[in-house]
Amino acid sequence: AQSVTQLDSHVSVSEGTPVLLRCNYSSSYSPSLFWYVQHPNKGLQLLLKYTSAATLVKGINGFEAEFKKSETSFHLTKPSAHMSDAAEYFCVVPLGGGYQKVTFGTGTKLQVIP
Amino acid sequence: NAGVTQTPKFQVLKTGQSMTLQCAQDMNHEYMSWYRQDPGMGLRLIHYSVGAGITDQGEVPNGYNVSRSTTEDFPLRLLSAAPSQTSVYFCASSPRGRGSTEAFFGQGTRLTVV
Numbered sequence A: 001a002q003s004v005t006q007l008d009s010h011v012s013v014s015e016g017t018p019v020l021l022r023c024n025y026s027s028s029y030s031p032s033l034f035w036y037v038q039h040p041n042k043g044l045q046l047l048l049k050y051t052s053a054a055t056l057v058k059g060i061n062g063f064e065a066e067f068k069k070s071e072t073s074f075h076l077t078k079p080s081a082h083m084s085d086a087a088e089y090f091c092v093v094p095l096g097g098g099y100q101k102v103t104f105g106t107g108t109k110l111q112v113i114p
Numbered sequence B: 001n002a003g004v005t006q007t008p009k010f011q012v013l014k015t016g017q018s019m020t021l022q023c024a025q026d027m028n029h030e031y032m033s034w035y036r037q038d039p040g041m042g043l044r045l046i047h048y049s050v051g052a053g054i055t056d057q058g059e060v061p062n063g064y065n066v067s068r069s070t071t072e073d074f075p076l077r078l079l080s081a082a083p084s085q086t087s088v089y090f091c092a093s094s095p096r097g098r099g100s101t102e103a104f105f106g107q108g109t110r111l112t113v114v
Helices: none
Strands: A003-006 A010-014 A019-021 A023-026 A033-038 A044-050 A056-058 A064-068 A073-078 A087-094 A102-104 A108-113 B004-007 B010-013 B019-025 B031-037 B043-051 B054-057 B064-066 B076-078 B087-094 B109-113
Touching: A003 A087, A003 A102, A010 A019, A019 A108, A023 A033, A023 A087, A033 A064, A033 A073, A044 A056, A044 A064, A044 A073, A073 A087, A102 B043, B004 B087, B010 B019, B019 B031, B019 B087, B043 B064
Parallel strands: A010 A108, B010 B109
Antiparallel strands: A003 A023, A019 A073, A023 A073, A033 A044, A033 A087, A056 A064, A064 A073, A087 A102, A087 A108, B004 B019, B019 B076, B031 B043, B031 B087, B043 B054, B064 B076, B087 B109
């Protein structure tokens, strides 16, 4: 069965420094993978999506993620953190079957220190 | 440009009361789902629907009912509220398609059961 593991529940970075949020997946085939962001007291918004077209995926707000099959990873990165990046980030994998049933990682809260 | 609309945004219930959380989408999406979000647990699927008249259970369905009489609406009913149902509830919708597509989320309903 497909699943994702987010390796850090909290990450703290200084403004202007790089961001790395880690996600490992488990799947019997090359899955689609998503990153969603949730700002405080808001709904979830799609950040980026991997669908096997390219292993390096660029998303909104300067974020990108690289699909590494050999490492079963899909880590989210950003070169320079901004205060507005403070949010919770979820790695998501679809469970397949043609309909959009997905499973969420447990989330990583990103704190950005001024 | 409404997207997914959830009502109410906040609700306090007494133990044993029943209520319905409303969810409506105006994007003609076939797939709709309800999640609950609890600290440290990510989002867990309660119920989902792949089209009008078709619903199925997710990971944590106990204590909740759903129905899908139209494409647009997917209400979630709490039959007899319990403190364990204190959570933030999100409704989401997705179009059906080949591979996996983006899910669109409502803003959430924060429910407290006392």
